[in-house]
Amino acid sequence: MKIIWKKIFVVLVSTLTFGLVTPSYAYDLDHSTIDKGKKPDSEETNKIDQSSDIICRDTPISKLVRQCNEMSYYKFGDRIGPVIKDEFQSIIFPKIEEVLYTLTEELGTDKVLQLKISEQPGKGTSEKMFHVIDTETNADLVRFHVRRDHPPGEGYWFNFHYHTYKDNFENHYDLGSIYWDTNTPPNWMSATKDNIFH
Structure with a gap:
């Protein structure tokens, strides 16, 4: 899934659930990391957490x-x-x-x-x-x-x-x-x- 669609998906789910559900696992992950079955490194995890926080704060x-x-x-x-x-x-x-x-x-x-x-x-x-x-x-x-x-x-x-x-x-x-x-x-x-x- 392209990054823009991941972002849109996360924003839609977060908005519709008023921030109670934030699919952070889908946000800003490198597609190649998912395909290889590797765990995201700490830098990617931090990006996910920060992005989720920003979205949650806006509900x-x-x-x-x-x-x-x-x-x-x-x-x-x-x-x-x-x-x-x-x-x-x-x-x-x-x-x-x-x-x-x-x-x-x-x-x-x-x-x-x-x-x-x-x-x-x-x-x-x-x-x-x-x-x-x-x-x-x-x-x-x-x-x-x-x-x-x-x-x-x-x-x-x-x-x-x-x-x-x-x-x-x-x-x-x-x-x-x-x-x-x-x-x-x-x-x-x-x-x-x-x-x-x-």
Whole structure:
């Protein structure tokens, strides 16, 4: 198969499945390598992985996921973000992604293009991280929040959770907690002194 047809095939499959299936094995492989039955070398494998990543990033659901990640760090600010980054990326954000993918499966693939996230997180001590909104009705579908908890004698924790339209946003669905410190955390969206004048 010619390279251009391989690329078209990968883009079509990725687009039709909203990035859930990316036939990376077919993308940018050298035809002679396939014919000889050899395994692709590491350089070819890297090309495949990079090409797949680019295609996946361009699907509507992956764009939404990326925007949610960016908005989370916008809320954390320069003082909280660097401290909780590793735990957020490894523990909390995969669960947020799972909620987003489940939502899009429930709504149907045609609805994914109608989804957006709220533009402004809550400042200060507000819980709001971002809300997923249906642009057709302008209604919130899922609200992602982070609350400061201060159990007696345990220091401060950030509790990540979400609320959904299914129960009129009444129940808390826990995503996990990250420990801060015994000291009071700074306000959300706080900048370090170095960034105040930028």
